[in-house]
Amino acid sequence: MKRAIYPGSFDPVTFGHLDIIKRSSRLFDEIVVGVLNNSSKNALFSIDERVNMIKELTKDMPNVKVDSFEGLLVDYAKQIDATVVIRGLRAVTDFEYELQIAQVNHVELPELETIFLTTSLNYSYLSSTVVREFASYGGDISRFVPAEIVPLVEEKYKVK
Ligand code: ADP
Numbered sequence: 001m002k003r004a005i006y007p008g009s010f011d012p013v014t015f016g017h018l019d020i021i022k023r024s025s026r027l028f029d030e031i032v033v034g035v036l037n038n039s040s041k042n043a044l045f046s047i048d049e050r051v052n053m054i055k056e057l058t059k060d061m062p063n064v065k066v067d068s069f070e071g072l073l074v075d076y077a078k079q080i081d082a083t084v085v086i087r088g089l090r091a092v093t094d095f096e097y098e099l100q101i102a103q104v105n106h107v108e109l110p111e112l113e114t115i116f117l118t119t120s121l122n123y124s125y126l127s128s129t130v131v132r133e134f135a136s137y138g139g140d141i142s143r144f145v146p147a148e149i150v151p152l153v154e155e156k157y158k159v160k
Pocket of ligand 1: 007008009010011014015016017020086087088089090094118119120123124125126127128129
């Protein structure tokens with residue numbers, strides 16, 4: 001049984017994330033989408049909101065589970081018995097940071113391998129930050145996130 005973890009902030013989840021989830025679910029027996037509960041980051045959505053959004057969008061993918069975690073990824077990976085970390089690579093700008101993190105994790109836990117999936121061309125510009133910024137100025141985000149997510153993001157900026 002090969003269990004892989006796909007960690008991230010997912011604030012909010014985008015078509016880019018969903019593409020990585022779908023593609024990696026074909027490569028491993030089980031994918032755990034690990035939503036990072038990072039208290040130092042000022043998140044738009046609460047951890048429960050983020051977990052629930054991804055659960056709803058992946059409900060038809062039987063080998064995809066969604067969970068949240070705090071602290072070190074290596075500790076969480078050990079805890080859930082995951083041997084692979086999935087990360088998405090969009091552009092060269094992602095590379096240096098991702099390489100460092102992967103190497104640190106590998107030193108900490110040598111049996112944990114990080115695997116990078118290159119982004120699909122049509123999502124290479126897409127990040128949660130872009131979505132939040134666009135939405136904060138009243139932009140149309142329906143090209144970036146699933147239809148169910150659009151009103152949830154818009155609602156956040158209405159009350160702010
Ligand atoms: P972001 O806020 O930049 O979207 P996350 O922490 O939520 O970042 O990202 C989690 C993982 O998903 C990272 O490995 C990131 O590189 C990857 N990812 C994010 N957006 C995309 C995309 N458009 N295509 C492929 N991978 C992506």
